[in-house]
Every structure is written in C-alpha cells, then in structure tokens.
Amino acid sequence: MAKVSRRARQERLVETLEREPFLTDEQLASRFDVSVQTIRLDRLALGIKELRERIKGVAESRYPHVRSLAPNEVFGDIVELDLGVHGLSIWRADEEHAFSRSQIVRGHYLFAQANSLAVAIVDADQALTARAVVKFMRSVQAGSYMIAHAHVKGERHGYIRVNVRTTVDQKDVFIADFLIMRKGLDMTGGSTGENRD
Amino acid sequence: MAKVSRRARQERLVETLEREPFLTDEQLASRFDVSVQTIRLDRLALGIKELRERIKGVAESRYPHVRSLAPNEVFGDIVELDLGVHGLSIWRADEEHAFSRSQIVRGHYLFAQANSLAVAIVDADQALTARAVVKFMRSVQAGSYMIAHAHVKGERHGYIRVNVRTTVDQKDVFIADFLIMRKGLDMTGGSTGENRD
Incomplete structure (x- = not known):
C-alpha cells in the first residue's frame, strides 16, 4: 500500500479495525507501511484502545x-x-x-x-x-x-x-x-x- | 496384609521404600493397613523424609x-x-x-x-x-x-x-x-x- 495522508490513513484504520478488530499494532503498521509508533499515535488520536483492551471488552x-x-x-x-x-x-x-x-x-x-x-x-x-x-x-x-x-x-x-x-x-x-x-x-x-x- | 508389630512394620516400610521410593503416605497406609498418621509417625521415627522431599533429592x-x-x-x-x-x-x-x-x-x-x-x-x-x-x-x-x-x-x-x-x-x-x-x-x-x- 502506498503512503497516504494521515487523515486518509486514519479513516482506513477505522475501517480496517471494524472488519478485523484483532489486528496488532505491528500488523497494522505493516499493512499501512508506517511505523508502529505512527499506528499508536493514530489510535490515540482516534480514541481506539490497544489490542489487549479491545480483546478484554469483547471477551467479557x-x-x-x-x-x-x-x-x-x-x-x-x-x-x-x-x-x-x-x-x-x-x-x-x-x-x-x-x-x-x-x-x-x-x-x-x-x-x-x-x-x-x-x-x-x-x-x-x-x-x-x-x-x-x-x-x-x-x-x-x-x-x-x-x-x-x-x-x-x-x-x-x-x-x-x-x-x-x-x-x-x-x-x-x-x-x-x-x-x-x-x-x-x-x-x-x-x-x-x-x-x- | 495383617497388622504387625510397630517394629516389623517399620522394617517393612524401609524395605518397601527402597524398592518403591515414590509411594505416598496414603499408599503406604493402605498397604500396611494402618492410618496415614501412623505412617507419618513411622517416617519420623525412621528419619525418612516426606515424599516431596524424597522426590526433590532424587530429581536434583x-x-x-x-x-x-x-x-x-x-x-x-x-x-x-x-x-x-x-x-x-x-x-x-x-x-x-x-x-x-x-x-x-x-x-x-x-x-x-x-x-x-x-x-x-x-x-x-x-x-x-x-x-x-x-x-x-x-x-x-x-x-x-x-x-x-x-x-x-x-x-x-x-x-x-x-x-x-x-x-x-x-x-x-x-x-x-x-x-x-x-x-x-x-x-x-x-x-x-x-x-x-
């Protein structure tokens, strides 16, 4: 996937996690061709919890x-x-x-x-x-x-x-x-x- | 096995544990037809460690x-x-x-x-x-x-x-x-x- 603007990437991130909620930050970074740190910042900006917390919420x-x-x-x-x-x-x-x-x-x-x-x-x-x-x-x-x-x-x-x-x-x-x-x-x-x- | 004197039982206990060192107190009590407490007292009198300690010694x-x-x-x-x-x-x-x-x-x-x-x-x-x-x-x-x-x-x-x-x-x-x-x-x-x- 070619690099895209932050805004476009964040939109795709939301869509992607709706379809596949259990992707790790590492997997997301690889898919979007950015660093893991970038994915973490995106999640923070979007209010998306880290994978462990997302799992916990669903699992309970x-x-x-x-x-x-x-x-x-x-x-x-x-x-x-x-x-x-x-x-x-x-x-x-x-x-x-x-x-x-x-x-x-x-x-x-x-x-x-x-x-x-x-x-x-x-x-x-x-x-x-x-x-x-x-x-x-x-x-x-x-x-x-x-x-x-x-x-x-x-x-x-x-x-x-x-x-x-x-x-x-x-x-x-x-x-x-x-x-x-x-x-x-x-x-x-x-x-x-x-x-x- | 019929009940025997304490001394005879303790002798047999030593022999038995030489052959089968990993018998539990419960198994010994059943074999000698005495209580588990009696086996424990026998072991104390004979200086035989409890099973867990015997295992540890061999295992190490x-x-x-x-x-x-x-x-x-x-x-x-x-x-x-x-x-x-x-x-x-x-x-x-x-x-x-x-x-x-x-x-x-x-x-x-x-x-x-x-x-x-x-x-x-x-x-x-x-x-x-x-x-x-x-x-x-x-x-x-x-x-x-x-x-x-x-x-x-x-x-x-x-x-x-x-x-x-x-x-x-x-x-x-x-x-x-x-x-x-x-x-x-x-x-x-x-x-x-x-x-x-």
Missing part, C-alpha cells in the same frame, strides 16, 4: 454464554462464540510462557488455549476431553497474539469432534482435533476413556 | 543429565533418566491446577508433564515436539501424585517416537504418543511440521 461480553467452563477457567479470551458451532479465542503469550533461551512459547500453552476453547464451544453443562491429536506447525515467539479458531465437526456416540486451528499473523502454528464427551463427570475416576477440560 | 541429581531442556523448564520432577531409552517423572497436582468446582486436574497439565519428559529423554541438545496423540483415561483429583513413564519407541527420518504413560495409584490416567524432532530450532518459524518443547 462472551463469557456468559459459555456453559461448560467458568470464566476464569478459560485459557485465553473468547471473542466469538456460537455454542455447538464455532468459537474464536485470543491469547497473548508472554515471556513466562516461553523458554528463556529461545523465547519460543511452550507447547502445552498452545494445547491449553485450544483445549479450553474446544470445551467452551460445546453446548453442555459439563464436557470432558477424551482424546486429542495435535500438530505443532511453527514455533511461536513470546509477545505473539495467538488466534484459535474452533469448529464443531460432528457428534457420534456422545463424542463431539472439535477441530481447532491456531494462527499467528495468519499462519498456522498449531492444529488439533479433540474428541469431547458431553456428559457428567465420573468423580470417582472409575471409568475409562474420558477426562476433564 | 538427575537434572544434570537432561540435554534438551534447562532444569527449570521441566514440568514435573525427573527421578529416573536413561537418555534415549526411558525416564520417569513425578508431579504433584495442587488446587491451582484443578477446576475449582470439581477439583479435577486440568488436562493441559498432564500434557505438560508428559511432553516435558518426552523431550527430556531425547539424547540431543535441542528437541522439538512435532505431533502428539493423547488419551485421557481417568480424571485426577488435586493432591494426587502423577507418575509419568516415558519410553523411546524408535526413530525414523529424524523423528523420535516417545510413548508416555501417566499413572496415579498404579492406574493409567493419561497416555500419549509424541513425535519429537532431534534438530536445531528454526528461529524464524518459517518451516512446517515442527515446534518446541
């Missing part, structure tokens, strides 16, 4: 719909939710979630975000993960915003299949297939092939 | 052998390690790792323990998880000691297959098959089919 309004988990039990912020159909969550990985040497985010956090979302979109008061097949596609650096998209793929014999695809900057970093049980918990832990989350 | 001596992870990056305590062959780790799940309503330990922590161990037993300076197939067999209550056993099952085209079986009270709670890459990290995150942990 979505939680009441989640049935199978308490709000503080969702790992990541759920910003779209259509129970039994699909959901979208955003999570920012910080340094504490990464290896100190490489700053690469640890795999079990990607698993946690995806699994939380897979359970959250199930239309049931209780839902337990039975199985998962996961693929790590790319390493993720601390500081990245991870966007997880979950889709219910079908239900069979009481097991709901949920596919989750996690992206950073529009690139796949993690793909998971979960089998979730829609039923009450066996608190004694006596039966097989089922569990929590 | 094992960490220098781990090549692919820094000690503070292992989730769980590695108490047996034969690089490239097998390993055993112990992790105690506390309330903070469980759902508040049910006290059931969350799945991503079982994943984290198993994945850490699977990477730790790989005989390489860097090892990255590419894929995992996991099954949750039973729910686990907070306060449980989880024992994860990992075995290297083979290597093919640079991918090492590691099987991990996690038990609580000798019962399977979690089973995982990991495919781990033995190679340097692509820090740019540009290539596919690979990642961290």
Whole structure:
C-alpha cells in the first residue's frame, strides 16, 4: 500500500479495525507501511484502545454464554462464540510462557488455549476431553497474539469432534482435533476413556 | 496384609521404600493397613523424609543429565533418566491446577508433564515436539501424585517416537504418543511440521 495522508490513513484504520478488530499494532503498521509508533499515535488520536483492551471488552461480553467452563477457567479470551458451532479465542503469550533461551512459547500453552476453547464451544453443562491429536506447525515467539479458531465437526456416540486451528499473523502454528464427551463427570475416576477440560 | 508389630512394620516400610521410593503416605497406609498418621509417625521415627522431599533429592541429581531442556523448564520432577531409552517423572497436582468446582486436574497439565519428559529423554541438545496423540483415561483429583513413564519407541527420518504413560495409584490416567524432532530450532518459524518443547 502506498503512503497516504494521515487523515486518509486514519479513516482506513477505522475501517480496517471494524472488519478485523484483532489486528496488532505491528500488523497494522505493516499493512499501512508506517511505523508502529505512527499506528499508536493514530489510535490515540482516534480514541481506539490497544489490542489487549479491545480483546478484554469483547471477551467479557462472551463469557456468559459459555456453559461448560467458568470464566476464569478459560485459557485465553473468547471473542466469538456460537455454542455447538464455532468459537474464536485470543491469547497473548508472554515471556513466562516461553523458554528463556529461545523465547519460543511452550507447547502445552498452545494445547491449553485450544483445549479450553474446544470445551467452551460445546453446548453442555459439563464436557470432558477424551482424546486429542495435535500438530505443532511453527514455533511461536513470546509477545505473539495467538488466534484459535474452533469448529464443531460432528457428534457420534456422545463424542463431539472439535477441530481447532491456531494462527499467528495468519499462519498456522498449531492444529488439533479433540474428541469431547458431553456428559457428567465420573468423580470417582472409575471409568475409562474420558477426562476433564 | 495383617497388622504387625510397630517394629516389623517399620522394617517393612524401609524395605518397601527402597524398592518403591515414590509411594505416598496414603499408599503406604493402605498397604500396611494402618492410618496415614501412623505412617507419618513411622517416617519420623525412621528419619525418612516426606515424599516431596524424597522426590526433590532424587530429581536434583538427575537434572544434570537432561540435554534438551534447562532444569527449570521441566514440568514435573525427573527421578529416573536413561537418555534415549526411558525416564520417569513425578508431579504433584495442587488446587491451582484443578477446576475449582470439581477439583479435577486440568488436562493441559498432564500434557505438560508428559511432553516435558518426552523431550527430556531425547539424547540431543535441542528437541522439538512435532505431533502428539493423547488419551485421557481417568480424571485426577488435586493432591494426587502423577507418575509419568516415558519410553523411546524408535526413530525414523529424524523423528523420535516417545510413548508416555501417566499413572496415579498404579492406574493409567493419561497416555500419549509424541513425535519429537532431534534438530536445531528454526528461529524464524518459517518451516512446517515442527515446534518446541
């Protein structure tokens, strides 16, 4: 995109964030071919909150719909939710979630975000993960915003299949297939092939 | 086991813990058909530390052998390690790792323990998880000691297959098959089919 006047850029910024509210300042800077600092100044001038605050605002309004988990039990912020159909969550990985040497985010956090979302979109008061097949596609650096998209793929014999695809900057970093049980918990832990989350 | 004298019981306790050093007080109480309090008094009389301290002592001596992870990056305590062959780790799940309503330990922590161990037993300076197939067999209550056993099952085209079986009270709670890459990290995150942990 060629450089444009501040005014034109700010108008496009508003339009862009209406369509894609979860773009980072870095992504916006790249799209508009300006510095991150310029995007921040534009946001200040336009009264647009930083991404973390925008996510929080949207996420808080979505939680009441989640049935199978308490709000503080969702790992990541759920910003779209259509129970039994699909959901979208955003999570920012910080340094504490990464290896100190490489700053690469640890795999079990990607698993946690995806699994939380897979359970959250199930239309049931209780839902337990039975199985998962996961693929790590790319390493993720601390500081990245991870966007997880979950889709219910079908239900069979009481097991709901949920596919989750996690992206950073529009690139796949993690793909998971979960089998979730829609039923009450066996608190004694006596039966097989089922569990929590 | 029939009730025996304190002295006979304490002798058997020492023998038992030499063979199986990671039994909990609860497991010992059940084996000797006495109360947990009795086991604690026996341990005090015999100068045997509580399980958590015993694990710590063993675990600290094992960490220098781990090549692919820094000690503070292992989730769980590695108490047996034969690089490239097998390993055993112990992790105690506390309330903070469980759902508040049910006290059931969350799945991503079982994943984290198993994945850490699977990477730790790989005989390489860097090892990255590419894929995992996991099954949750039973729910686990907070306060449980989880024992994860990992075995290297083979290597093919640079991918090492590691099987991990996690038990609580000798019962399977979690089973995982990991495919781990033995190679340097692509820090740019540009290539596919690979990642961290």
